[in-house]
Amino acid sequence: MTNALSVLARQPRTALAAAAAVAATTGLAAHKWNAAVQSKRLETAFLYRSAASPRRSAAPPPPPPARVDLRFVRAVLAFLRVCVPGARTSEAAVLALVATLLAARSYLDLWASANGGHVVKAIVARDKRSFLRRAVFDIATMMFPMSFVNNSLKYTIARLKLLMRRRMSLYFHDKYLSHNTFYKLSNLDARVRNPDQLLTVDIDRFCSSLADLYCNISKPLFDIFLFSRRLSRSLGPSGPLFMISYFTVCSVILRAVQPPFGQLAADEQRLEGEYRLHHSRLITHSEEIAFFGGAAREKQYINHAFDNLVAHLRKLFAARWRNGFIDAILVKYVATIVGYLVVSIPIFFTDSHIFRLFSSSSHLANKPSAAGHNPETDSASNIAGLYTRNSRLLLQLAGAIGRLVLAGKEITRLTGYTQRVSKLERVLDELGSEGAVRRRFESTPDLQRDLRLAELMQPGKLVVAAEHDEQSSLKVDAINLLSPDGTLLCERLSFEIERGCHVLTTGPNGCGKSSLFRVLAGLWPVYGGTIFRPARSRIFYVPQRPYLALGTLRDNVTYPMTWEQACANGATDEAITSLLERVCLDDVARRLGGLDAVKDWAEVLSGGQKQRLGFSRLLFHAPQYAILDEASSAVSIDIEEVLYRAVKEAGITVISVSHRPSLWRFHDKVLAFDGNGGYEFRAMCDEDMPPLVPPQTA
Numbered sequence: 158m159t160n161a162l163s164v165l166a167r168q169p170r171t172a173l174a175a176a177a178a179v180a181a182t183t184g185l186a187a188h189k190w191n192a193a194v195q196s197k198r199l200e201t202a203f204l205y206r207s208a209a210s211p212r213r214s215a216a217p218p219p220p221p222p223a224r225v226d227l228r229f230v231r232a233v234l235a236f237l238r239v240c241v242p243g244a245r246t247s248e249a250a251v252l253a254l255v256a257t258l259l260a261a262r263s264y265l266d267l268w269a270s271a272n273g274g275h276v277v278k279a280i281v282a283r284d285k286r287s288f289l290r291r292a293v294f295d296i297a298t299m300m301f302p303m304s305f306v307n308n309s310l311k312y313t314i315a316r317l318k319l320l321m322r323r324r325m326s327l328y329f330h331d332k333y334l335s336h337n338t339f340y341k342l343s344n345l346d347a348r349v350r351n352p353d354q355l356l357t358v359d360i361d362r363f364c365s366s367l368a369d370l371y372c373n374i375s376k377p378l379f380d381i382f383l384f385s386r387r388l389s390r391s392l393g394p395s396g397p398l399f400m401i402s403y404f405t406v407c408s409v410i411l412r413a414v415q416p417p418f419g420q421l422a423a424d425e426q427r428l429e430g431e432y433r434l435h436h437s438r439l440i441t442h443s444e445e446i447a448f449f450g451g452a453a454r455e456k457q458y459i460n461h462a463f464d465n466l467v468a469h470l471r472k473l474f475a476a477r478w479r480n481g482f483i484d485a486i487l488v489k490y491v492a493t494i495v496g497y498l499v500v501s502i503p504i505f506f507t508d509s510h511i512f513r514l515f516s517s518s519s520h521l522a523n524k525p526s527a528a529g530h531n532p533e534t535d536s537a538s539n540i541a542g543l544y545t546r547n548s549r550l551l552l553q554l555a556g557a558i559g560r561l562v563l564a565g566k567e568i569t570r571l572t573g574y575t576q577r578v579s580k581l582e583r584v585l586d587e588l589g590s591e592g593a594v595r596r597r598f599e600s601t602p603d604l605q606r607d608l609r610l611a612e613l614m615q616p617g618k619l620v621v622a623a624e625h626d627e628q629s630s631l632k633v634d635a636i637n638l639l640s641p642d643g644t645l646l647c648e649r650l651s652f653e654i655e656r657g658c659h660v661l662t663t664g665p666n667g668c669g670k671s672s673l674f675r676v677l678a679g680l681w682p683v684y685g686g687t688i689f690r691p692a693r694s695r696i697f698y699v700p701q702r703p704y705l706a707l708g709t710l711r712d713n714v715t716y717p718m719t720w721e722q723a724c725a726n727g728a729t730d731e732a733i734t735s736l737l738e739r740v741c742l743d744d745v746a747r748r749l750g751g752l753d754a755v756k757d758w759a760e761v762l763s764g765g766q767k768q769r770l771g772f773s774r775l776l777f778h779a780p781q782y783a784i785l786d787e788a789s790s791a792v793s794i795d796i797e798e799v800l801y802r803a804v805k806e807a808g809i810t811v812i813s814v815s816h817r818p819s820l821w822r823f824h825d826k827v828l829a830f831d832g833n834g835g836y837e838f839r840a841m842c843d844e845d846m847p848p849l850v851p852p853q854t855a
């Protein structure tokens with residue numbers, strides 16, 4: 158290029174054209190870089206704006222800021238192993254395919270630059286045959302592979318992102334949905350406020366960012382190597398080297414002045430999540446809120462969360478503006494000046510040392526002109542062809558370096574997603590491995606209290622009988638019942654419930670009745686003593702508000718068993734219908750479309766009907782023990798009697814929690830908490846029985 162310029166300097170007519178071409182090239186190169194930066198920013202802004210939701214109000218301590226450090230690299234490598242678990246996986250194959258397509262794309266770009274040069278050369282030389290061959294035949298031939306490669310690249314990158322997201326999602330689903338970790342995360346641990354958003358949005362963003370990073374590093378590096386080599390052949394190594402050096406210095410400066418975009422991205426996701434949480438709570442509790450006339454109060458919550466988000470976005474946009482200002486100065490305008498200076502050296506500084514440096518390795522001046530042509534036209538056509546090709550190559554080179562600098566920004570953004578996803582993984586691992594969350598003992602100024610708590614919170618044991626053991630009873634031996642915030646609910650609680658002995662649990666509100674069952678189920682930790690209990694499938698829990706799954710009525714009766722599993726156990730539609738009759742739900746079932754009807758059952762059933770459905774589920778599973786936690790509080794007393802009789806006839810041992818005196822007669826023993834840490838476990842006596850009241854109608 159530099160020698161060509163010196164030729165041009167001696168030929169004023171072509172010199173002007175060449176100078177214009179180079180100026181355009183430099184300007185375009187800078188423009189292309191800037192366009193890439195802008196489009197990436199727009200994409201980033203869009204990505205940031207769509208997000209999701211958190212859970213509880215207790216604010217966890219702020220996390221360490223997201224930045225590129227050893228911990229980040231380790232986390233990314235660990236997740237990379239999750240996304241691409243082996244060399245023989247489909248993910249590895251797609252990764253290799255993307256690399257191949259990226260390389261093919263680079264070679265096609267190279268071909269397009271060279272061909273553009275040939276076309277211009279043919280035009281300037283008025284060579285019709287050559288023009289038709291290059292401009293029509295060659296392009297018509299190459300358009301198929303070019304179109305194929307471009308679209309295959311888009312498709313394959315999208316597929317790679319999807320494959321990675323699938324691996325990551327399944328990996329996290331395993332952790333989240335085992336050992337009741339989802340329960341512990343939402344109820345017993347305040348470190349992760351919005352697992353739903355992390356699992357749906359952040360994992361997707363993380364995978365997308367990682368895949369983009371792979372493309373934004375590998376292709377530009379390959380491009381820089383390829384285009385610089387090709388440019389060096391005609392311009393000498395100094396031209397491309399100088400431009401690369403300039404852009405490298407630029408990226409170092411930009412990196413130094415760049416705001417903490419990773420942390421800002423992580424904060425934005427969190428605030429988006431909190432804003433969405435308020436909306437989802439409004440939807441979930443719409444009826445209660447409407448009854449209370451709570452719209453104005455909810456509006457305050459929602460507006461407050463939204464204001465926080467807006468304030469953060471303002472801060473983010475201002476940071477982007479400042480960064481964009483410096484970007485534009487360095488990458489667009491100074492780059493253009495540098496480009497002009499580089500190309501002007503052979504024209505204006507032909508006697509200087511700089512010129513000799515630039516022109517040292519060029520071979521153009523030594524090239525003989527083609528025989529049979531006018532030397533001036535030939536030289537002009539060669540130069541025009543070369544300039545077109547080189548300008549395109551320079552354009553590609555600048556674009557490649559630009560993408561590499563952008564990869565730095567992508568890394569910054571990735572730190573934010575990595576921080577959030579790593580934290581989720583860490584918390585899930587801790588909660589999953591603990592079995593039940595133990596309260597971390599925090600020292601307080603009250604030493605006596607600390608010592609007492611430490612003594613009460615000695616780890617206990619939960620011994621679960623084997624699945625085939627039908628004789629096991631439920632035995633609690635000297636456990637201390639504590640709530641997650643460390644409140645002692647009952648000390649050294651002991652009792653044994655033999656099969657066939659129905660027990661009523663009573664006590665004032667908040668005394669720990671439901672907490673006892675949380676400990677029995679393994680949701681809360683056992684402190685102090687030991688619990689011996691039958692296998693999970695032999696104890697069934699029926700809460701006050703039974704969970705209703707999405708699906709048919711039949712699915713809801715067999716839940717959590719699928720219909721296929723139920724059929725394998727001998728279930729039939731007739732049996733399900735008969736169960737619904739026993740809980741007096743057959744009429745409702747018929748009216749709502751029968752066993753196959755798919756509805757939002759939580760919406761269409763009344764409170765009492767939901768409880769009857771809960772009993773039908775219990776009868777279907779027919780376990781050894783049933784924990785009925787206010788399970789019939791919404792049904793009329795006569796239906797309650799029907800339900801309890803059906804359960805007892807099915808041979809199920811009942812452990813009830815209820816404040817209703819009418820239920821006492823269905824039980825043999827009473828476990829009575831006094832609300833002050835004391836309890837009584839004894840046989841029911843006649844004096845306990847309330848006077849019988851005439852049954853009410855449903």
Ligand SMILES: Nc1ncnc2c1ncn2[C@@H]1O[C@H](COP(=O)(O)OP(=O)(O)OP(=O)(O)O)[C@@H](O)[C@H]1O
Pocket residue numbers: 344345640641642646664665666667668669670671672673
């Ligand atoms: N996730 C939790 N974190 C902290 N404390 C909790 C949690 N769940 C319950 N508690 C506390 O544990 C205590 C016992 O609650 P529990 O639900 O066992 O009461 P209960 O006896 O079933 O009351 P009620 O008759 O009103 O249903 C209460 O003081 C409650 O505030």
